[in-house]
Amino acid sequence: MGLSNVMKGRRHALGMSQKQLAALSGVTVRQIARYEAGEQQPALNVAVAIAAALDISVAELAGEFESQPDLSGEWTLAWEHRATASETRVVTDEVTITQYGTVVRVAADVANGERFPWRGEFRLCADRVLVGWHQADEVPAARFGTLLLTVDNEAGVGEGRWVSVDTEGRPASGRAGMVRGRASAAEVVARCFGRVRRTD
Numbered sequence: 001m002g003l004s005n006v007m008k009g010r011r012h013a014l015g016m017s018q019k020q021l022a023a024l025s026g027v028t029v030r031q032i033a034r035y036e037a038g039e040q041q042p043a044l045n046v047a048v049a050i051a052a053a054l055d056i057s058v059a060e061l062a063g064e065f066e067s068q069p070d071l072s073g074e075w076t077l078a079w080e081h082r083a084t085a086s087e088t089r090v091v092t093d094e095v096t097i098t099q100y101g102t103v104v105r106v107a108a109d110v111a112n113g114e115r116f117p118w119r120g121e122f123r124l125c126a127d128r129v130l131v132g133w134h135q136a137d138e139v140p141a142a143r144f145g146t147l148l149l150t151v152d153n154e155a156g157v158g159e160g161r162w163v164s165v166d167t168e169g170r171p172a173s174g175r176a177g178m179v180r181g182r183a184s185a186a187e188v189v190a191r192c193f194g195r196v197r198r199t200d
Contacts, residue, residue: 002063003047004038006100010054010061011036013098013105024053060101068127069153072099074181077108078188079162080174088174090193092185093118095178104130120147130158147176156180159192 011021018036022029026049027042034040035050042050044058051061078092093108104122122132128151136143145164152158158178166172177192 002038003041003061004036006056006061006063007032007050007054008036009098010056010100010103013100013103014054016054021050021053025049056101056103060103068102068124069151070099071097071104071124071130071151071153073097075178076181076183076188077106077176077178078185078192079176080193082174090185090189092183092188094182099124104132106134116143118143122147124151128152130160134162149176149178151178157191 011018016024018029018032021027022032025032025046027046031040031042032050035042047058047061051058054061073096075095075097076092077095078090080088080090082088095106095108098105098107102124104124106120106122108118116136118134118136120132120134122130124130130147130149130151133144133146135145143164145162147160147162149158149160156179160176161173162176163171163173175193177188179188179191183191
């Protein structure tokens with residue numbers, strides 16, 4: 001993947017316009033368009049500014065990704081919540097992962113009562129650890145938090161923990177897991193958590 005494709009893809013993944021990228025990097029919109037069309041290559045100092053604006057390394061901007069797992073695609077992400085003192089429930093979201101080097105974007109397009117669309121951005125560390133933030137979109141109270149997962153890309157599973165703030169503003173946490181492809185809560189539980197009492 002060349003610089004023009006990385007630049008355009010990363011900008012789109014961030015929901016950023018050419019005008020916004022130009023403002024952040026100190027480059028004209030016309031020049032950004034030339035780079036994305038592959039008509040010109042930026043000088044090193046300009047590439048550094050563009051990479052910083054896109055929150056990736058210069059090597060990643062140049063399309064030189066280290067050999068690492070590609071997590072891009074469809075996954076099912078499960079969140080374990082304590083329903084009562086003695087009962088746990090698991091809710092799942094179908095998510096789409098887009099990866100640019102070590103930068104991993106996650107988007108869930110859900111809206112079913114208590115579940116809301118959300119997005120997040122993570123870093124892939126040591127080829128198997130995903131760590132980053134997630135935030136719900138279009139909800140009255142901001143719902144956000146962090147997520148850390150260890151991922152076995154060959155097996156198509158990941159497991160870890162989420163930490164967030166509940167509706168009363170208190171810290172909350174629980175186990176999290178993900179399975180490549182579309183899966184039921186029960187399948188994610190079986191592959192990532194072991195047994196819990198109830199799945200929704």
